Amino acid sequence: MTEVPADLLDCLKTHRQEHVLSGWERFTASERASLVGQLRGINFAELATLYAKKDEPAASLPTRDRIAPLPVEGESADAAGIGEAALHRGEVAALVVAGGQGTRLGFDLPKGMFPVGPVSQSTLFRIHAEKVLALSRRSGKPVPFLVMTSPATHTDTVNYFEQERRFGLPADQVYFFQQGTMPAVDLVTGKVLLESPGRLFLSPNGHGGTLTALADSGLLAKLKANGIRHLFYFQVDNPLVKVCDPAFIGRHVQTDAEVSSKVVFKEKPEEKVGVLAQVDGRCSIIEYSDMPKAMSEERAADGSLAFRAGNPAIHLFSVPFLERVTTGRQRLSFHLAKKKVPHWDPTTGEAITPVKENALKFELFVFDALPLADRWLAVEAKREDEFAPLKNATGSDSLETLQSAMTAQARRWLRSAGAIVADDIAVEISPTFALDSAELKAKIRPGTVVSEPTYFCET
Numbered sequence: 293m294t295e296v297p298a299d300l301l302d303c304l305k306t307h308r309q310e311h312v313l314s315g316w317e318r319f320t321a322s323e324r325a326s327l328v329g330q331l332r333g334i335n336f337a338e339l340a341t342l343y344a345k346k347d348e349p350a351a352s353l354p355t356r357d358r359i360a361p362l363p364v365e366g367e368s369a370d371a372a373g374i375g376e377a378a379l380h381r382g383e384v385a386a387l388v389v390a391g392g393q394g395t396r397l398g399f400d401l402p403k404g405m406f407p408v409g410p411v412s413q414s415t416l417f418r419i420h421a422e423k424v425l426a427l428s429r430r431s432g433k434p435v436p437f438l439v440m441t442s443p444a445t446h447t448d449t450v451n452y453f454e455q456e457r458r459f460g461l462p463a464d465q466v467y468f469f470q471q472g473t474m475p476a477v478d479l480v481t482g483k484v485l486l487e488s489p490g491r492l493f494l495s496p497n498g499h500g501g502t503l504t505a506l507a508d509s510g511l512l513a514k515l516k517a518n519g520i521r522h523l524f525y526f527q528v529d530n531p532l533v534k535v536c537d538p539a540f541i542g543r544h545v546q547t548d549a550e551v552s553s554k555v556v557f558k559e560k561p562e563e564k565v566g567v568l569a570q571v572d573g574r575c576s577i578i579e580y581s582d583m584p585k586a587m588s589e590e591r592a593a594d595g596s597l598a599f600r601a602g603n604p605a606i607h608l609f610s611v612p613f614l615e616r617v618t619t620g621r622q623r624l625s626f627h628l629a630k631k632k633v634p635h636w637d638p639t640t641g642e643a644i645t646p647v648k649e650n651a652l653k654f655e656l657f658v659f660d661a662l663p664l665a666d667r668w669l670a671v672e673a674k675r676e677d678e679f680a681p682l683k684n685a686t687g688s689d690s691l692e693t694l695q696s697a698m699t700a701q702a703r704r705w706l707r708s709a710g711a712i713v714a715d716d717i718a719v720e721i722s723p724t725f726a727l728d729s730a731e732l733k734a735k736i737r738p739g740t741v742v743s744e745p746t747y748f749c750e751t
Contacts, residue, residue: 294324296313296316296328297328300328300331300332301313303336304331304336306336307336307337307339307340308483309336309483309484311483311484311486311638311639312327312331312484312486312492312638313327314486314489314638315489315490315638316490318489319489319490323490324490326490326491327490327491327492330491330492330494331492333473334475334484334492339475339477339482339484340482342626342628342652342654343477343482343652345628346479346482346628346652350628353578353582353583353584354571354572356587358571358572359569359570359571359578359587360569360570361569361570361592361598361599361600361601362555362568362569362570362575362601362670363670364555364568364601364670364671364672365543365669365670365671365672366671366672367539367671367672367674368539368542368543368671369539370542371538371539371540371541371542371543371545371546372538372539372542373538373542374538374541374542374545374546375536375537375538375539375540375541375542375543375544375545376431376538376542378521378522378541378542378545379427379430379431379433379435379536379538379541380431380432380433381433381519382433382434382518382519382520383519383520383521383522384435384520384521384522384523384524384536384541385435385436385437385438385515385520385522385523385524386424386435386436386437386438386523386524386526386535386536387438387439387440387502387506387523387524387525387526388404388420388437388438388439388440388526388527388528389440389499389502389525389526389527389528389605390402390403390404390417390439390440390441390445390449390527390528391440391441391442391444391445391470391471391496391502392442392445392528392529393444393445394406396683396684396685397682397684397685397691398685401445401448402417402441402445402448402449402452403416403528403529403682404416404417404420404439404445404449404452404528405417405448405449405452406682408531408682408691408694408695408698409695409698409720409747410695410698410699410718410719410720411718411719411720411745411746411747412720412722412747412749414720414722416528416529416531416682417449417452417453417456417459417528418456418459419531419723420528420531420533420535421437421453421458421459421460421461421466422459422460422722422723422724423535423723423727424437424461424465424535424536425459425460425461425723425724426723426724426727427535427536427727428461428465430727434462434465435465435536436465436467436515436518436520437461437465437466437467438467438469438506438511438523439453439466439467439468439469440469440470440471440502440505440506441468441469441470441471442470442471442473442496443470443473443494443496444496446468446470449468450468453466453468460724467511469505469506469509469511470505470509471496471497471501471502471505472496472497472501472504472505472508473494473495473496473497474494474495474497474626474653474654474655475492475493475494476493476494476495476631476633476635476651476652476653477651477652478650478651479630479649479650479651479652480650485633485635485651486635486636486637486638487635487636488636489636489638493633493635493651495653496655497626497654497655497656498627498654498655498656498657498658499605499656499657499658500624500655500656500657500658500659500660500661501655501656502525502658503609503614503617503618503624503656503658503661504618504623504624504656506614506618507614507615507618507619508618512611512614512615512618515611516611516615520611521610521611522541522544522545522608522609522610522611523608523609523610523611523614524536524537524541524607524608525605525606525607525608525609525658526605526606526607527605527681529681529682529683530604530605530606530678530679530680530681530682531680531682531694531698532677532678532679532680532697532698532701533604533606533678533679534673534677534678540552540554540608540671541608543669543671544608544610544669547667547669548667549608549610549665549667549668549669550609550610550612550613550665550666550667550668551575551607551608551609551610551613551661551662551665551667551668551669552607552608552668552669552670552671553568553575553603553606553607553608553662553668553669553670553671554604554606554607554670554671554672554673554678555568555601555602555603555604555670555671555672555673556602556603556604556672556673556674556675556678556679557596557597557600557601557602557672557675558597558599558600558601558602559675561585561588561589561597562588563580563602564580565580565602565603565604566578566579566580566602566603566659567580567583567588567599567600567601567602567603568601568602568603568662568670569599569601571663574662574663574665574668575662575663575665575668575670576659576662576663577603577659577662578599583599587599601670603659604673604678604679604681605658606673606678607658609661613661613664613665616664617661617664622664624656624657624660624661625656625660626654626655626656627654627655627656627657628652628653628654629652629653629654629655630649630651630652631649631650631651631652631653632646632647632648632649632650632651633646633650633651633653634646635651676697676700676701677701680693680694680697680698681694682694695718698720699718699719699720702719702720702721702748703715703717703719704729705721705726705728705729705732705733706719706721706732706736706740706742708729708732708733709729709732709733709735709736709738709740710733710736710737710738710739710740711736711738711739711740711741711742712739712740712741712742713741713742714742714743717742717743717744717745717746718745718746719742719745719746719747719748720746720747720748721747721748721749722747722748722749722750724749724750725748725749725750726748732748
């Protein structure tokens with residue numbers, strides 16, 4: 293490739309973005325092809341429309357009279373059979389959001405590759421994949437496992453799965469797709485920023501980009517064609533998640549919900565977690581940073597927090613609903629955020645490190661889909677059984693707290709099965725050995741003594 297494609301050059305001139313070609317004559321053929329590929333992926337007309345909104349005030353929290361606590365159901369064992377039947381019919385797929393790196397953990401690989409097993413050192417990816425494998429065996433039908441990556445994690449993730457032979461899953465059961473990206477633009481001029489000569493500054497387009505990427509990649513249409521009716525959505529950093537929980541699926545099916553969400557009750561007002569609430573009678577999420585202190589401290593008649601339905605990012609979407617919110621007029625809208633973005637200036641040829649906000653970034657939020665649902669459901673998840681995220685290197689939501697939660701759950705299951713295990717013994721249970729307490733009980737002899745760190749797994 294020696295010349296800039298004529299249609300692309302016309303597009304750049306129309307939107308006054310020709311600066312991105314600075315240095316073209318010095319680029320190699322592969323560098324030129326890479327830049328053209330990046331530019332082809334940008335909808336410059338949409339970008340201009342978004343930039344025009346830069347001075348519009350950010351959406352504010354509705355007035356208090358429009359907000360109400362969200363009704364939350366308890367667990368329903370009666371629904372488990374319905375969920376199991378849906379799994380047996382092959383109607384459910386699992387999607388893990390895994391576009392992030394472990395930077396905050398001092399880990400420069402995808403977070404899903406971080407070892408968390410308290411005894412086995414199994415990675416997050418292994419734990420989740422083994423849950424999908426065990427669930428597929430139990431239901432007698434393969435549960436499609438969708439792994440959403442990002443440009444920063446895609447190659448490492450795919451290579452890791454291949455090296456580990458997909459943790460026992462067949463190749464045709466695992467699907468990888470990349471989250472979309474958006475360029476950052478200069479706050480003053482609206483011009484696309486460059487990371488370096490011939491390379492745009494691109495960043496992931498937010499967790500809501502999972503849904504649009506699912507559709508844009510063709511995977512959503514493929515799932516529908518293969519008879520998938522429900523998509524279980526979760527994040528890679530939570531090893532306790534009950535992947536495709538049959539009881540949760542059953543209630544979703546029983547109520548004909550378009551979106552179902554699990555909630556973990558907040559333990560204190562200042563807990564930094566988004567809260568599910570009703571806004572104008574629709575299921576919505578209020579970010580913890582947006583919730584007024586007085587509202588976060590409100591109490592119900594029984595003394596519990598009025599707004600306590602914390603969001604662990606565990607959802608179940610109907611496929612027709614996903615089709616609706618990823619196409620046409622109901623497609624999710626971008627949020628604008630002013631940020632400091634280091635970049636290369638093609639005018640001076642210098643690298644710029646800004647001291648104040650100099651750029652706009654654009655993100656989609658998955659929780660913007662929730663208010664679009666006409667039929668929704670919220671179900672309680674017990675924190676000790678389903679939520680122990682890995683966010684920080686130390687303190688809360690760290691490896692220490694995660695492993696403590698995993699070990700505590702394994703001890704509860706073992707003791708329920710009649711085993712004897714001390715509080716200071718590290719224990720871990722592979723999903724392929726037992727997916728739940730009942731399955732473990734069928735495999736452990738009552739009176740079994742666990743006297744040393746033990747990993748219960750297939751032999």
